[in-house]
Amino acid sequence: MTLTPAQAYLKFFEGxxxxxxxxxxxxRQDVEHRTExxxxxxxxxxxxxxSDSRLSAEIIFDVGLGDLFVVxxxxxxxxxxxxxxxxxxxxxxxxxxxxxxxxxxCGAIDATMQASAGELKTExxxxxxxxxxxxxxVEAARLAGTGSIDEITDLHVKDTVSELLSRSTLIDSxxxxxxxxxxxxxxxxxxxxxxxxxxxGEIN
Numbered sequence: 001m002t003l004t005p006a007q008a009y010l011k012f013f014e015g016x017x018x019x020x021x022x023x024x025x026x027x028r029q030d031v032e033h034r035t036e037x038x039x040x041x042x043x044x045x046x047x048x049x050x051s052d053s054r055l056s057a058e059i060i061f062d063v064g065l066g067d068l069f070v071v072x073x074x075x076x077x078x079x080x081x082x083x084x085x086x087x088x089x090x091x092x093x094x095x096x097x098x099x100x101x102x103x104x105x106c107g108a109i110d111a112t113m114q115a116s117a118g119e120l121k122t123e124x125x126x127x128x129x130x131x132x133x134x135x136x137x138v139e140a141a142r143l144a145g146t147g148s149i150d151e152i153t154d155l156h157v158k159d160t161v162s163e164l165l166s167r168s169t170l171i172d173s174x175x176x177x178x179x180x181x182x183x184x185x186x187x188x189x190x191x192x193x194x195x196x197x198x199x200x201g202e203i204n
Contacts, residue, residue, distance in 0.1 A: 016060060016193070043068050045069070048100050075109060076100060087168055096181065101157075108131070112131045157186055165182065181202060
C-alpha cells in the first residue's frame with residue numbers, strides 16, 4: 001500500500017517515539033520478511049543524514065529491512081551523487097517522504113567552524129572539500145551572531161532542505177504536486193529524540 005506523505009511522516013516519528021521510550025518493536029526483521037523483499041524494495045521514506053555511527057536510521061526510527069532508502073555522508077552535504085540518489089527514491093521507488101537529518105555535536109560542523117577560525121589541521125584534500133561545502137552556512141551564522149555548534153547544525157539542515165528543492169526540479173515538482181513532503185530534522189544523541197525543524201509539503 002502506498003502511503004501519503006502524512007502517513008509516512010506519522011510512521012516515521014511514531015517509530016522514534018518507541019525508540020526514545022525503549023519500547024522497540026523491531027518490525028520486519030525476520031527471515032520471512034527478508035525473503036519476501038529480496039525481489040523488490042518498496043521503502044516508505046528516504047533519509048539523507050550524517051554518516052555519524054550513532055545515527056543508525058533503522059534503529060532510531062524502529063523500522064525494518066527495506067523500510068527506508070538511506071543516503072548518508074559526513075555532515076549531510078548535498079552533492080550530485082546524493083541528489084541523484086534522492087531523485088531515484090522519488091521517481092523510481094515512489095517514496096512520499098524525504099527526511100534530512102542532522103544531529104547535535106556534529107563533527108563535520110565542528111571541523112568547519114575550526115576551518116573558519118583557521119584552526120583546522122588536516123592533510124585530507126577531500127575533508128577540506130567537504131568542509132568548504134558547509135562553510136557558507138557557518139559564515140552566515142557568524143554574521144547573524146549565531147555561534148553554537150548546535151545552532152549552526154540546525155541552520156545547516158534548513159539550508160540543505162532549501163538547496164535540495166532549488167537544485168532538483170524533480171523533487172520540487174513532487175512536493176508541489178502533493179506527492180512528496182521534505183522534512184528537515186535534528187537528532188539529539190543522548191536523548192534519542194528527533195525534532196522537526198522545517199517542512200515542505202503536507203504532513204498533517
